[in-house]
Amino acid sequence: MNxxxxxxxxxxxxxxxxGVMYSLVALGFVLIYKASSVFNFAQGAMVFFAVLSFVGFMELGLPFFLALLVTVGLMILVGMATERFVLRPLVNQHEDTLLMATIGLAFVLEGLAQxxxxxxxxxxxxxxxxxxxxxxxxxxxxxxxVLDLVAGLVAAVMVAVLAIVFSRTKVGLGLRAVADGHGAAMSIGIPLRQVWVFVWAAAGIVALVAGMLWGxxxxxxxxxxxLALKALPVLIIGGFTSVPGVIVAGLIVGASEKIAEVYIGPYFGGGIEGWAPYMLAVLFLMFRPEGLFGERIIRRV
Amino acid sequence: MRPMFQRAASALLVTAALAAAPIAPGIALAEEQYMAVPSSRVGPYSAMGTGYYGGIIDYMTYVNKTGGVNGVQLTWAECETEYNAARTVECYQRLLTGPNGQKMVVFDTLGTPGAYAVINRMAEDEVVLAQFGYGRTDAADGRVWSWVFNAAGHYWSQIAVKMNFMAQVEGGVENMRGKKIVHLHIDSAYGREPLPAMRQIAEDWGVNLVEISIPPPGLEQKSQWLQIRRERPDWVTFWGAGSGMNATGMTEAARVGFPRDRMMYVTFGGAEEDMVPAGDAAVGTYVVANVVPGKDFPLVQQINEVVYGAGAGNLANPERVGTVYWNRGVAAAVMWVEALKNAQAIHGKDGQAVTGPEFRDGYEALDFTEEKLAELGMTGMIAPFKLSCEKHDGSGRFKIMQWNGEKFDIISDDFVAAPDEGFIRGLVEASAEKFASENGMTVRDCP
Known part of the structure; x- marks a missing residue:
């Protein structure tokens, strides 16, 4: 071949x-967004916190799989603590308030890990x-x-599992209801607290997997x-609420930024892949603001 | 009634404090010299900051525990910059005057962005900017940049040394003709800083130079390494920042099968913290050192004994004593202290604190001969050098090291010089003069 x-x-x-590696990071954002309509600023910090804890447990002498298990348990605890101390006091508050709370959570997790x-x-x-x-x-x-192939396989399995959870289980249905409105979901008996704990714990486990592969x-x-910065254009293109969308968008972002860097970059002095995905995201925002697979939001005025 | 009582109580407390002060032995009576420590202990550059500033503080503690600088005790205040230029400016302002009311005499940002952010304030505030192997290169010309120093070499001498080493490996400068070097760098002023010298040497030697940049934070470098695979260079010079980018450079090189013993890392990518995360992929990578790592230097052993033996060390993990960044911090602090001694001697202020201008005179009088280095317990740790009014750069010599998977092997017996040191100095002076004329700066007459 030529x-x-x-x-x-x-x-x-x-x-x-x-792109597969970007998707793994973006997946955690989607989970939180689906359940609370909030962009989780702490996702990058969760990646760092999770994988640093995992390595820390191994340094304490725990074997690989036990350390993995303990870290998964820790991330579930983090999810529970987040629900108890961050989210519960903010039930029925505006989404912007929740967003600010996740910024605070990011600082806490970064500081605590270090x-x-x-x-x-x-x-x-x-x-x-x-x-x-x-x-x-x-x-x-x-x-x-081999690491490339493993990353692809892990991402595919995680997406498949999460897609099934969201579309075929009661938990998934509950998650979608919570995202539409806290009060409405609670009024029909959906246990908001358990849903939030579940989704934050799941995002924590996704963060751990992403952190292990990047780390x-x-x-x-x-x-x-x-890494959170790499996930943002993926989310805009794929749609903040779509698990499969994250994978497709990750592949689009990964492929387009590399092609842009190699073939267009030299005309700009190189180093364009830092902003090229954002340009692409802006184009999507202009023509398809909900992203490729996101839910089209129609509001009555 | 209550305000009156409060006033009386306050007056009583102040009186008691004043009365008690002289009784506290060696605290209020000792002469002090305030030093500013703008450290970067958290964030992506924390490994570098904790090691470097840890070394500085450990050496100052060592000096205090062994009698001070002719009896003058060093005091210091820290401020966290997170290696961020804006925060560095904030810290500069905050640290300018110390808790004891003294003004700082020296500032060391440990980063080019921070150095560029404060460099124009030095003359006005009369503070020495001690760039230790980083920062604005042409500040090595003391006629133009009278308050700025590059005592541990700068990026132009560093790149020249690297090209000299490549020529040695290739069997001479004549064999460099037609060779291809990729300069793979972070997309910032720091990454491009060595290019003026590198381009000129490449042109003179007939070397094909390819420049490829990496957008920060650089945890993803696939497209750059694919370009390198297509270019098939003979050497890669890597100018990264932060151990994430530096480690990724080596793991990506392994992914495309580029030999690590054809890669040369910058001083700020050439530490244990940059190599360890890359695992086996790092084995064979070359780095240059302006300060040689190791625990066998007598000075390092003394600090270990006096400071860490007393449980007063600054590093959370004492195992890091003797590593690249810690030794570099120690060497930087040695220069502060020797400058202080010189300043006291020049201005007849033995056993007294000095001012910024006096400290600058002391820094310009630094003369690290082999004898001096032996006396300090630093033989082989840094190359001998002498500063002056016009010459604000150090030796410009570096040792070549190679990572063996566990530690660095020193592979050059002596410190390696640039192929033509006069040429590099000429570039520095030409650049500084150009900058001075463009910006209406006064050029000092040096004796």
Missing amino acids: PEILFFFEVLIGGLLA LVWGVEVRRLDLGIRDEPIMRIADATGIFVS ARAGVQFALVG
């Missing part, structure tokens, strides 16, 4: 693989190779690592908090 065409496919596949576990950068070895699979490289000339490549450190 080397230039092969290179284009390599960029495209690289972008799609990066206070308990320290600020040192940690290595996270998942035992998954992040080097090119030579069989694929020899056959196609395209470099893909394996970049180290477990504060910079993971900044």
Whole structure:
């Protein structure tokens, strides 16, 4: 094959693989948004808090799976505490109030994680190779690592499970009702507290998985908090309320930013992939503000 | 009745405090010199900040515990910048006057953005900006930037040293013709800072230079490394910021099969905290060091014994003593203290605090000979250098190190110099003179 065409496919596949990683982070936002119509500013902090705690438990001598289990338990506790101390006092308050509360929560989680576990950068070895699979490289000339494939698989499984939970279970139905209005949901007997605990705990577990995959490549450190910025254009394009939308949008953002960086970047001095996805998101906001799969909101005036 | 009683109580307390003050041994009577510590202990650059400022504070504690600077005890106040330029300015304002009423004499931002944010205030406030291997490069010309120093080398000398090392590996400068180097850098002024020198050397040597930038925070670098795979360079110089970006650079290099022993990392990417998170992917990566890490230097051992032995260390994890950033912080503080000694000697103020202008005179008089380094217990830790009124940069020499998976191996016996140090100095002076004429700055006459 023509080397230039092969290179284009390599960029495209690289972008799609990066997009899967963005989707994983964006997934946590969607969960919270579906249940409370609030953009969870603390999602990046939850990624950092979860994976730092996981590595911290391993440093204390816990084996991998036990540390994973304990961290999952911790994230459930965080979900319960968030419901009790942050959300419960704000029931029936305006969405902006909840948004501000999540900003505060982000500072608390960031500070708490560093206070308990320290600020040192940690290595996270998942035992998954992040080097090119030579069989694929020899056959196609395209470099893909086992970690790339695992990330894709994990994202697919999580999306499938969450999509089923949201569309086929009573919990999912309850979540959607809560998102439409706290008071209305409570008046028909939907247990608001349990729904919120469930959804924040689920978002915490998603944050842990995202943090583990990102941390394996970049180290477990504060910079993971900044991943939230990568998820924002994914959410705008995919729609804040759609689990499958997050995956499709993640792939679109990943592929388009890589292609933009490689082929258009040199004309702007490079480094355009930081803002290129936001340009794309602005285009979507102009023509399809609810995103690809988001719910079209119609309000009577 | 109550206000009267409060006034009487306050007066009684003040009187009691004044009466008790001279009784407290060695506190109120000792002469003090206030130092400002604009640290960055939280956020994405915390690993760097805790190590570097930890080293500075540990050395000041060591000096205080061993008699002070000719009897002068060092006091300090910290302010958290989070490596943010706006916060650095805020900290600068806050730290300008210390709790004891003294004005600060030296400021060290540990970051180019912060240095650029305050650099124009130094002359007015009469405070030394001690850029320790970072910051504005042409500030090494003391005729133009009389209050700014680059005593641990700057990015132009650093890139020249790296290219010199590449030439050594390739078998000589003549073999560099036709070679390709990718300068992979964070998309910021800091990432582009070495380019003026690098472009000129590349042109002179016939090297093909390709510049690729990474938008911060740099946790995703697939497109950059795919471009590198297509370019097939002989070397990559990596100019990242924050251990997330630095570690990702190595893991992405591994993903595209680029050999790590063809990568050279910047001093602010060349620490244990940058290598460890990348695991095996980091093995073989070269870095340069303006201050050599290690626990065997006599000074490091003394600090360990005197400070950490007494449980007064600043690092939460004492295992970090002797690491790259901690040793660098110690070396920076050594220069503060030696400048203070010089200032006291020059101005006849032995055992007394000095002012900003006096401290600057002391900093300009720094002369780290081999004998001086041996006396300080720092032989081999930094290269000897001498500053002057016009020469505000240090040796400009670096040691080459390579990560072996556990620690850095020092692979150059001596500190490596730029291939033509006069050429780099010429670039510095030309740039400073241009800046001075464009901005109407006064150029000092140096003796």
